[in-house]
Amino acid sequence: MRKTTRRLVGLALVGTLGLGGCAAPLRASTREARAAEAQWAEHAEGQEQASPEQEQAERDAFARRAMEALRASGETRPIHYEADGFLLRLGDKDASTVFLANFFDEYLSGPPEQRDAVFARLARVRELPDMPETLAEARPNLLPVVRSRTFFEQLPLVMKSEPGKPAPIAWKPLGGFLGVGLAFDGPDTLRYLGPVELARWGLSFEQALGIAMENLRPRSTEPLEQLAPGTCKAPWGDSYAASRLLLDEVVRRCAVKGTPVVLVPHRDLLLITGSEDEDGLNRVATQALPAMMAPRAVDGRAMRLTPQGWVPFMPERLNNAWPDFRKLELFTRARDYDEQTQQLEKLYEEKGVDLFVAAFTPYEDERGRSLSYAVWLKGVDAVLPRAEVIFFMDPALGPEAPPVGIARWEDVSRAAGQLLAPVEGLYPERYRVKGFPTAEQLARWQNTDPGDLFNEDGP
Structure with missing residues (x-):
């Protein structure tokens, strides 16, 4: 996460999107591909960058x-x-x-x-607290933990779990980009629970989650802190503030305008406002931005409560809160992809696989318009992130050549989707490239106006 934090500190994404003179000499190797890709990366103004070795x-x-x-x-x-x-x-x-x-x-x-x-x-x-042998001993200490989905999805990569081995932590997705797991709460530390512990106690995940939520309820009776009418903050600093979004009665304790919207940028920060409250949305986004830069951050994206549960939420493009919500979304996605990139690079290196893990890069122009992009290099075997814009580069044209095409992801998917194979088991999603677009396909993307890359209607 640290590289992403340095790159986006203050979330000031700056630079000029030039179309020529940016390509470096390229060959079909991951090391040189990464060096070429770095030519496109924009950094926070005035921010010192440490070398990977440092x-x-x-x-x-x-x-x-x-x-x-x-x-x-x-x-x-x-x-x-x-x-x-x-x-x-x-x-x-x-x-x-x-x-x-x-x-x-x-x-x-x-x-x-x-x-x-x-x-x-x-x-x-x-x-770490010793794990009880019986459910009766364990029951009072079971609590739910809400974390980023990336935390759960990438844990097997970090721990180098063997294929077919049970997941180190039991969990399930929540709202699209979060996950909920289980912990045994000790005096000083918590211990995440996996399938082994649940099997020992004869519990399914849902049964254990039900017990954990019932344990959390009596710890959640204090009034919410009111930041403004219809906008609230959870008062708990016990590492379970984010987990309170699972408790409907806690969320509805805040009398919001519209339907409840929550942000959990940090495990100790639960923010609640209403979908129709522009001032409230501005207020929670302002609080979420610095929290996402702090250690133990969770996720900067918002969710709205529906009869079917929590779903992703983004204000309308003309809402004054939209720019901050957009920055939170871009920062979170860049952080998640950055962590995944590092883990996949290590995995492929250990396996002796020369496979380029392309970066997800956020960008903001001088007018405050933003997008994310990835670079697709001809002749390089790669896995691409699901960025909003793709730059197509042909190393055979030399170091000074501009991209041979620039297109939004949706256009690429429609015209050359057969060249993008989803990689199973990865979150955030990635696609293995299978060749390079034909000259005919690239022709429609060769004269793209940079201004047309930005989607004014939202991300």
């Missing part, structure tokens, strides 16, 4: 301090650092896993005088 050195140094903190706290098991997943494994058999990313983000974002506290919290993770 970033990795910082992460490695943090991991070493984390291991020292664990040893100082009494940890005696072998500690194995996996740089690719940025995690520690404690023990050799039935090892505990300590994910370092959130602690690292807290370390970087907090003041220097609080950095020792980060390692103190990290050291307590080794004391």
